[in-house]
Amino acid sequence: MKRRPLKLFPSGVLKSRSMEKSVRRVLPRSLLGRSLLIVLIPLLVTQAISLELFYGNFLKVVSRRLSDSVTADIVLSLNALEHLQKRSDKDWFVAQARDHLQLVETWHPGARLRRFGFNHITGPMDDDLAHALDSAIDYPFFVNWKSDPHTVKIAIQLPDGVLDVDAPRKRLDMGQIWLFVGWALSSSILLFVVASLFMRNQVRAIRRLARAAEQFGLGRDIGPIKPEGAQEVRKAAVAFNRMQDRIYRFVSQRTGVLAGVSHDLRTPLTRLRLSLAMMPRNGTIKGEELRQDVDDMIGDVVEMEHMIGSYLAFARGEGAETPEQVEMVPFIEDVVTAARRAGARVESVTVQPGLCVHMRPDAMKRALTNLLDNARRHGGAIAITAYAMQEGICVLVDDDGPGIRPERRESVFRAFESGRGGGTGLGLTISRDIVRAHGGDMELDVSPAGGLRVKLILP
Template sequence: MAVGKGPGAARRRGMAGFYRRMDRPVRRVLPRSLLGRMLLIVLIPLLVTQGISLELFYGNYLKVVSRRMSGSVSADIVLTLDLLKRYESPEDRAWIMNQVRARTQLDMDWEPGQHLSRTGSTHVLGPMDDDLADALNNSIGRPYHVDWIDDPQTVHIHIQMPDGVLDVRTPRKRLSVAPIWLFVAWAVGSTLLLFVIASLFMRNQIRAIRRLARAAELFGLGRDIGPICPEGAQEVRKAAVAFNRMQERIFRFVAQRTAVLAGVSHDLRTPLTRLRLSLAMIPPQGTIDAAQFHAEVTDMVADVAEMEGMIESYLSFARGEGAETPVAVDVGQMLDEVASAFRRAGGSILSVSVPQPVEAVLRPGAIRRVLDNLLQNARRHDARVALSAGRDERGVVICVDDDGPGIPRDRMESVFRPFESGQNGGTGLGLTIARDIVRAHGGDIALRQSRRGGLQVRIVLPA
């Protein structure tokens, strides 16, 4: 049988078509706002739960109790009829009526020679009218009429006897546990109370989500609204904190790009000026010897190479490393590979220390580039380097220590600015690119004094 054919596939297609047909009418009925849908999610289970409890209580407990109470009243009436049938004298009947009235709460009167004008029962809400009618039919077997309406406190039962009518008045409380509307009112009231409480709590949660959506909308329009205050449920707070971090990273990213553009436009003027001066100082053709011409060309080529290096560094910084996919990386193995490559390039590695296996999800090419920039900076100052990695409460920590001249404390932050660290060789974008890559991973990079006498670069990456 071909794939996608047969009764099973046809049934699935039929169900999918049914769901598609039902989806649009359901969406028309459902509220569109998140608050409305959350309240509907709360209200429907409440109504279903209260409905089930009402049915269980009303359909079982009340019916059982009603049958037993109706059977009790019917048994008292049957017992009274049996006594009246056995003792027919007026004195005995009067004594029986007094005893029944005193001991069973049934008020009975004998109406000799009377006949019922109607039979049956005037129905009321609840199972007790049917239960009482069934009990009278099963136990008495004579015509009767039950009046539930005439007196709100008493139920009148008229029983046709051969020589008259027996009028029985029983208190309603002997046939009814409690008005059913009390239970219904309690169920509805508790549902409304819980619904109102849930509405108040949910409005607070939705208010935090709306504030976050408003902040995101304003931020998308380019307005600096500042960090928003995290509030609401834990998930909403986490979303607000993540939004604040994202906003901070984007502002920092824009500021770095703006600073780099300003720095490139400024620093390119120097080699361009030298080129312009070199071209202006070249003597007319025929008045310059080959050696002088070669020296002038060499200087101009060096200026062009310097410009190419600046532009390439800026392009690398502008491109970033966002296209690389983060993967799980063994940090110790990566440090060994970086150290081996640095040794082959002529650098000096003192040690690579990773006491225990360390794994992190990162962009390996980007982090290797960060480490290579740091190692090349140390090599430029003829320093030896020690690499180490470990974990702390913030995540994975990678340290690059050297024994070089170091950096003054008051410049440890400023060297991350574009072109700030280019006075001692290089383009001045290495540390800027390194911080940009590390922060793109959600981490941070900082400088401090090394125990080896030089500089320590501390990289913290989320685990």
Template sequence: MPGLVMGGLRRLLPRSLMARSVLIILVPMLVLQAVALQLFYGGHLDVISRRLAGGVAGDVAFVAELIRREPVEDHPWIFREAAWRLDLGLAFERDAIIQGERRPSMSILPLEEDLNNALGERVRARFDTDWQSDPRSVIIRVQLPEGVLHVEAPRKRLFTTTLYLFVIWLVGSALLLSGVAILFMKNQVRAIRRLAIASEAFGLGRDLGPIKPEGASEVRQAAAAFNRMRERISRFVGQRTEMLAGISHDLRTPLTRMRLGITMLPRSAETEEDLAALTQDMEEMERMIAAYLSFARGEGTEQSRPADLVALVQDVAAKARRGGAAVEVAAPGALPLPLRPDAVRRCLGNLIDNARRHARRVAVAVETVPRADTSGPGGEGQSLWAQVTVDDDGPGIPAAEREGAFRPFASGRPEGTGLGLAIARDIVRAHGGDILLEESPLGGLRARLLLPV
């Protein structure tokens, strides 16, 4: 049961840091003010209200008793004195009877109840009160033997302005503190949000440059640490790229000499088959070196920019068709996304080449699908995936071996280097997405590529 209660409270709490921080500041203040209001309302206001109501009720009872005892010719004198000395307006309705009851109109305050209790104790006759007829006065009717006495008592005699001042102080202090808290936390959260955006963008290959440290000292420290980390990673990637470029040149130079030497060798019927085999081995070595270098380089130098995913798919499919593959494409007119086009082109090429090497038919489809988890790698608040499916009718990969096919140098199919799927997943995950292997409706393997929209 306590776990269920805590879980319910967690679901009710706001998710953002700013809302939670403001809530932490405001809730204790509101609780404190509620306690203060209760003490004032139940203590001070109650005592003052009873005393004011008792004073008005005593004056009404005194006037009623005078009218009951004094002859009719003295009533005008009583009315003048009551208006001058007691601030009460009087009128007498001879031979009238109080019928019905007036509906109360200020039940939120204790004034009516206190006045009725005080009148009941002092007047000792039938009476009623009217709080609705006059916004500035309370009409009190008292049943006397000769008729009904109408008393008009100003509300200021029953009401204290202290309540107004107290409520204004409560509301004003709450609004002032809320405004200060919101402004302060907005500045603090803005620095954290900028750090989160810069970290997410840098992780997705979009280098926004160093961020300006601001906010609290801990946030400034985190921003400075991020800037240092970004600089070290950028320097490492640059050094690795330069080193790999040199290695690529050093490896391709002897291969070029070997290819040239094979070309210049004398050919005959006896050596033609051996030379063809050597040439094929050379080409395979070049493909493997290119794959290894691409995997090690990780496409880390390319910057993200707006690109049309559908155009990239169409381009890669057209290249595969020129190589003799049967590739079908079903896609919308356009789907612009922030991408690293060369890296995504390499990823799609690896998937389509992997499919066409082991199948006769390849079908590619591009669409958008809803995201079940909006707080995934693409970032909170995104609700769609851009999905690219590559289906083939080949032998496929057993379900137990599909995840292992993504490991570098592990091939789930024969005649592969084991780097195509590893490179493809590395590229997609750098964009905040993922690649899944599933059973294809065509009978072979389906590679499902997901990119955040």
């Protein structure tokens, strides 16, 4: 017993597959969820990049410059107080610093500083100010950010006392960061809500289309659906309505054919049964009488074969043939040649040179052959014209027969409605089905010769 070789996969392939499965478990399964995720992730990434650029560059640079400015004023104050000896001169400088530098300075002779460093707050301001003070002065200090929401209190330990400096918080604080963060968050939420509403409307149209397709697949007549949503979804809805209409028409026509088959085949079968019943059981019969009965039965069998061939062709719909590019001039000439051999009197053939149609040639040849056969049986002289128009290629088949009244021009396309002239009543039905399967249409009108004009429009 042979053993099957084991399939070994590289470790990288196994890891990628397991990672793919993990990602699938995390990702939402619905189209709405995935669409919102596609919107949300780039939105968050762009906002994070913007915040980092603002916080990491602009905010830090400005905060560093503000801290350097306040530190320079404090260093100036320290140097001035160290050089001024008189009490009145120091008081004068303290007043000048309060009025022009916006620094409130208080001298505590003989005091000792109990706390060192600073207490942290959100933002780069505390670190920048502490770093600037540490670089500019050689004395211990403590920065208090939390005791007063409008003032930053700085205590500096000098050799003979403590200098308290109250600096306005607005000279150091960057209040714009909260405005920027608020704007980033609010704009992200607003954009996400708008995208959610928009995507929900789009997904609703897709869900409605999927629900209609499911109901139609279960055989329930839901009628045409209203095209809504984006352009692609509207096109899908229009295509679904057209498909639904074609399928309903196809089913109704095939149902009518099946209902009429028994009626059409019953007549030749009845004649065969009567012919067989009237033949003598005993004795001899004359050869001429037997030959006549046999010829009648052969004619009935030929008629039944013709009917069955028409029914099978109608049931197949000629849909298995592969479409190809066909030149109309030789194509119509072949159809006309075959029709003339069958007894049709085609007197005029006018085809615009250079016409080409992407079609199934055998199916379209059958459609034109049916039209020429109808014109041969109901009319006399036949004229064929083919030319290019805005909608595509137009083919006209005119005869000088009795024509069809306007009130019957739509009903004759139904199965067995046009069979009063000796045919099966499927010629026009099959022809229009073939033309519509190519994306075209067929119309009936009055011929210039007084008979019937059949107009084929092919894309």
